[in-house]
Amino acid sequence: MFPNSIVNIKENLQRVQDRIAQAALKVGRSPEEVTLVAVSKKQSPEKIRMAVDAGASVFGENYVQEAQEKISFLGRTEQSDHDMVFFPCLWHFIGHLQSNKAKFVVPLFTMIHTVDSLDLARIISQRAGMEGKTQQMLIQVNVAEEESKSGTSTEEALELAEKVSELPHISLEGLMTVPPFLDDPDQVRPYFIRLRDLRDHLNQYLPRPLRHLSMGMSNDFEVAIEEGATLVRVGSAIFGPRA
Ligand SMILES: *Cc1c(COP(=O)(O)O)cnc(C)c1O
Numbered sequence: 495m496f497p498n499s500i501v502n503i504k505e506n507l508q509r510v511q512d513r514i515a516q517a518a519l520k521v522g523r524s525p526e527e528v529t530l531v532a533v534s535k536k537q538s539p540e541k542i543r544m545a546v547d548a549g550a551s552v553f554g555e556n557y558v559q560e561a562q563e564k565i566s567f568l569g570r571t572e573q574s575d576h577d578m579v580f581f582p583c584l585w586h587f588i589g590h591l592q593s594n595k596a597k598f599v600v601p602l603f604t605m606i607h608t609v610d611s612l613d614l615a616r617i618i619s620q621r622a623g624m625e626g627k628t629q630q631m632l633i634q635v636n637v638a639e640e641e642s643k644s645g646t647s648t649e650e651a652l653e654l655a656e657k658v659s660e661l662p663h664i665s666l667e668g669l670m671t672v673p674p675f676l677d678d679p680d681q682v683r684p685y686f687i688r689l690r691d692l693r694d695h696l697n698q699y700l701p702r703p704l705r706h707l708s709m710g711m712s713n714d715f716e717v718a719i720e721e722g723a724t725l726v727r728v729g730s731a732i733f734g735p736r737a
Pocket residue numbers: 533535556588589672711712713727728729730731
């Protein structure tokens with residue numbers, strides 16, 4: 495018999511994927527426009543593997559050391575008795591990134607969601623150059639101007655995006671936000687609209703249009719999709735409460 499958690503993660507994932515599709519179809523978008531980032535911070539590698547087995551392929555992690563351990567366990571080719579088993583995980587960094595940790599993050603992560611200063615973007619670009627890669631990244635915007643949250647202000651976003659776009663080893667893909675937590679997801683809607691409007695505004699000036707909006711978490715991802723999210727970051731609705 496399978497332990498309960500296998501069934502749950504599989505069912506939870508399926509339910510979240512169904513809800514993503516419903517939300518997209520409701521506003522005439524294709525469900526394929528929305529990528530589910532399964533947020534696995536503070537969840538065990540075993541649970542992540544269950545999600546992989548159930549079909550998840552993009553994972554979001556917040557803490558550098560924790561991510562390094564999990565990625566070395568899950569993300570590379572792995573020796574089993576007879577052959578190499580490959581777990582095709584893509585990793586997105588969604589936590590606060592300190593400049594001195596950029597060197598660990600760049601080689602491991604497909605996308606960094608949380609860039610909020612030119613200094614950090616420069617360090618990432620430099621490191622990406624050393625690794626021979628182009629680092630995909632998003633600019634984090636503090637849409638509600640909350641003291642406690644990182645992110646650039648909406649006013650500063652254009653200048654930052656223009657400068658980041660000039661860096662050699664960076665591909666600026668879009669914007670990300672963590673809006674205020676409100677019980678009623680409809681109350682979060684104005685913040686999602688603000689991020690989308692900002693993206694549309696920036697696209698009038700940038701050399702290459704920003705295609706991604708990373709917004710929406712377990713409590714509000716459907717509303718975020720209705721307002722244009724292309725990346726939703728969903729943790730507890732898939733994995734259950736965090737350790
Ligand atoms: C933890 C986290 C999430 C996932 O939150 P849930 O409410 O568990 O879905 C999404 N985005 C960021 C930036 C996070 O830190």
